[in-house]
C-alpha cells in the first residue's frame with residue numbers, strides 16, 4: 475500500500491507543531507530534535523514544550539530494568555513476619571495467596587493472585603515489548619499497542635493491594651504478648667517494583683508508537699517517488 | 712499565533728480541529744479513540760459540590776478508625792494515622808511514607824488544588840498560579856490509591872473474620888464515598904474548558 479502526502483494522517487510533529495502537555499494549546503515547535511538546553515515555553519501556561527516526553531525511552535528503560543531486578547527479592551523475601559508465643563511464621567506473597575486458598579476463600583485468593591503476581595509480571599513484559607517495538611521502529615498495529623499502553627496504565631495501581639493488606643494487618647494484629655505481625659523487607663522490594671513500573675508507564679510516551687508508522691510511510695513514499703522517476707526515465711529512453 | 716481550535720491528540724499526536732459539542736457529549740480522537748475533551752455544564756456547581764464533599768469525606772476517613780478488632784478483651788483500633796505510625800515504628804519508614812503519600816498527601820493535594828482552581832474559575836477571581844495548581848494536581852493524580860486501599864481493607868476483613876471479632880469502622884464508609892466522589896469529579900471536570908477560559912496574559 476502506498477501512502478501519498480494527501481491521505482497521510484497529519485501528525486502534529488510532522489507539521490512542525492506540538493500540543494502542550496499541560497494545557498493542550500498547539501504551538502509551533504521549530505525542530506523535532508532541539509539543540510541542548512533549548513527550551514520553549516507554552517504561550518498560554520508557560521510550561522516547557524516538548525514534542526515528545528523528554529527522554530521518554532531511556533527513562534522508561536531504566537525504571538523498567540530496576541523493576542525487573544527488584545522483582546526477584548520482592549517474590550523471594552518474606553513480606554510479613556508473624557510471631558506468636560508458640561511459633562513464628564514468615565509469609566511471602568505466594569504463601570499468603572496459598573493460605574487464602576487453603577482457608578477456602580478462593581475468590582479472594584484469585585483476586586490477590588491477579589493483583590500481586592499476574593499484574594506486575596504482565597506489566598513488565600508488555601512494557602518491554604512496547605519499548606522494543608519502538609526501538610526497532612516496528613509499525614505493527616499502532617492502535618492495538620496504544621490500547622495495550624492504556625490497559626497498563628489502568629491496571630498498574632492495583633498491584634499495591636498486597637502492601638496495603640500487610641499495612642492494615644500489621645496495625646490491627648498487635649495483641650500484647652500474644653501475636654505480633656511485622657512488615658518485612660520483601661514488602662519494601664515489592665512496593666518498589668509497583669512504584670517503579672507505574673513510573674515507567676508514566677514516562678512512556680505512546681505517541682512514539684505512531685512515529686514509526688509515520689517513518690515507514692515516509693520511506694514508502696520516498697521509494698514510490700524513486701520508482702516513479704525510474705519509470706519516467708525508462709519511458710524517455 | 713496558532714488558532715486555539717487546533718488539538719493534537721496526546722496519545723497519537725494526530726492533529727485535529729475542535730468541534731462543537733452538545734452538553735454531555737465527549738470528543739474522542741478519530742485515530743486512537745483517546746478522550747480529547749468533553750462538554751460539561753458551563754457553571755462549575757457540580758465540580759465544586761463534588762470537591763467540597765470529597766474534602767469532608769477525606770477528613771472523616773482520617774478521624775475515625777478503619778477497623779476495630781477485639782481479642783481477649785483488648786480493643787485495637789486502626790486509623791489511617793495508626794497505620795503510618797505502626798509502619799514507622801517497625802523501621803519501615805519507606806512503607807510508612809508510601810502509605811502517607813498515596814492515602815493522605817496525594818488526595819489532599821489533589822482536592823485542595825482542585826478547590827483552588829474551581830474558586831478562581833467560578834467567581835472570576837484574578838487568575839494566579841493556575842498552571843502551578845493544575846500541574847500539581849496532574850502530578851499527584853496518579854498516586855491517589857484510595858480505591859486499592861479500600862480493596863485491601865475488604866480482603867483483610869474477610870481474612871480476619873473467622874479468627875477474631877472485627878468491626879468495620881466509619882472510615883471505610885467515608886473512603887467509599889471519597890472514591891465515588893473523586894471519580895465523579897474527574898468525570899465532571901473538563902481540562903480543555905478550563906484552559907479555554909484563561910486568557911494568554913493573566914497566568
Ligand SMILES: [Zn+2]
Pocket residue numbers: 494495496497498499516517518519520521
Ligand atoms: Zn500550555
Ligand SMILES: [Zn+2]
Pocket residue numbers: 720721722723724725740741742743744745
Ligand atoms: Zn489519538
